Amino acid sequence: MDEIPTAIKAADINLWKCAVKGTQLHSVKPIMAYWCYYWVVNQILARQLHASDEEVLNYTTRLMDTLEQIKSDHANEEAITDDVAGQAYVENFSQDTLDRAERVVRANKVTHQTATTFDAAATFFHLVNIWGPADAETQQKIKYAKWNAARIAKALREGRDPNESNPRHDEEQASVASASLVSPASPTGGGGGMPVAPQPARVEDVPDAEEMVLPGVPSKLETPASHAQSGYFDSTNNNNMPSPESPPIQDPQDLAPPPSAPRNGAPPPEPSSEPAMPFPQHTQTQPPPVAGTPPPTAAVSMAPQAHASRPPIRPPSAPVSVPAPAGASPAPGPACTRGGGTVDEVAMLNAQKHAKWAISALNFEDVPTAVRELQKALELLGAT
Template sequence: MEFPPCPASLKCIQHFLKLAQEHDNRDVVISYWARLYALQVGLKASTQSAEDTKLLLAIMDWLEQMKKTHADNEALTNDIAAQAHIENYALKLFLYADKQDREENFGKNVVKAYYSSGVLYDILLTFGELSEEALHNRKYAKYKAAYIHNCLKNGETPIPGPFPDDEEVEGTDDNEASGSNGSAAAPPTPPSVDSAAPKEPEETQPTLPPTPSPPAPHITPPTAEEVLNNPNKLPSPPVEEEKPGGFEPYVPNAQPNAAAYQPIIPVAGVHITPDQMITAQKYCKYAGSALNYDDVKTAIENLQKALKLLSTGSE
């Protein structure tokens, strides 16, 4: 479907529409929720001009058509399934960009992955408030996208990985990545994320510069194009890899209360509905995400919730 051009008055939704367009032939779930979020933001920002109305109506028509065409896709019709799908995709992009960043594989691929991850975390606001992990990843991804893009544009070498204590990231807001702690190692203050990030899709995929300390010879990092076409190609971070700044591993202060971890005995005849199965999968996914950052406490809590739901049929 051809959409009318985005008027200047709706510039705030351009990056959501761009992400949707890039995924039209890759992932209809991402396209659907990106345009739905663009519509929600656009309705609030609209000046009710003819150009605004024409674009917003076209988006509405497309969303209605997709919902009918993909009525059997739970990630389009069920909020819990949709949230899990988008969170998983955003986290994979974030971990890919973070890994390449730490290995000093700087280039437009990393900028694109960081920026797309940040936009996906914006889209997750459709389902309510973001978790602390998602808020941190969102801010960090946007900041690093702007910072690396700025360095490449100015012919400078970016500082790999997180900055000390994430002070620069904590000082940014959602729309503008800025900040410096005054130390000599601090990066230059980048412009706003929207202005610093690439404005148009790249027609050709740039080649990543060689890594100073390359991984094992048989491992070739995927390009951003491969990542977006097939998220399963994203590498998982090794256990010993440094976690993104701002997260502290969970260290228990005392022995856990044994009573709190008594096994849950399944109740005979319990019937688990499809919605409850999706909710249990969500808890397991949250537990996996928590373990990526050594947050054992949160992982245990979510696994306990999943076990209770599957064993008793109630949360």
């Protein structure tokens, strides 16, 4: 993919991070890249970011073509064609990313790359919003990943060893996990024989606003071997990865003790009520979509049809390549003539793009945009 417009970064740093991760994964994990791109297109259209910035409009059009190409290249891949399989894939990949970062923390070998991996995990967990709002456990995982990413980045910036502030994961702490959850805010560990570890922070201790706000999935799914390849964000393997600009990791306003990872035993603390990143009028609350269905290939079904059997934001079904005009042979030359004028292939391609956007706008009940885009398409085809 080409460069991500700066207007997207200015509008939402987390959306920009998602686009960056899609670009990084495009060649090595195209299915995960597909869902990253899918969410980005979803959000651009829902927020009308394309309506006020030509660069964003062009980028989104190309991104939609990329979605169609990935879907065509992986037509038999259930993680793209089936909602349940797609959500499971995203959840497992997100958990695998978080687990890799946690293993480095437990080994006290934290580097800047570890912060990047935690941040990536938060970004990936957020994609589950495609299928409905994230549950409390997922929100806790996002908090935990965000906190660690910010903690490590802050320590490195200040010239400190980030391993000094690593949460304790030794056997003693595991044996008293339940007790520490009962009174997480108690700053006094008492002497005793137990090591004094940083207290598990409440979810509320991690600021929400611009830092890595991103939700996603229950942790109890087993990661299939096909999804569990390690190293996508680890420094040892990162040399093989495309490297767009690394998303910034922001500081927490004041670093409270770490949120406890929700997978380690007791249920997570009650999450704060901050909203997840806005997403387009999805109303379903259960991950598996309910029946009642516009077809998944409906042109840019990026509308509020969250109950469809496919995710409601399916990219356009129109082929990416320029279609041959009806009844014409594949011979090169003008595609067609109208009113005595020749319509070349470039004009037809541009007309097709505007027609796609008109359909997208209608899915969002944005009639003025649909009319404008259709008029542009007709002008390109020689209509007066």
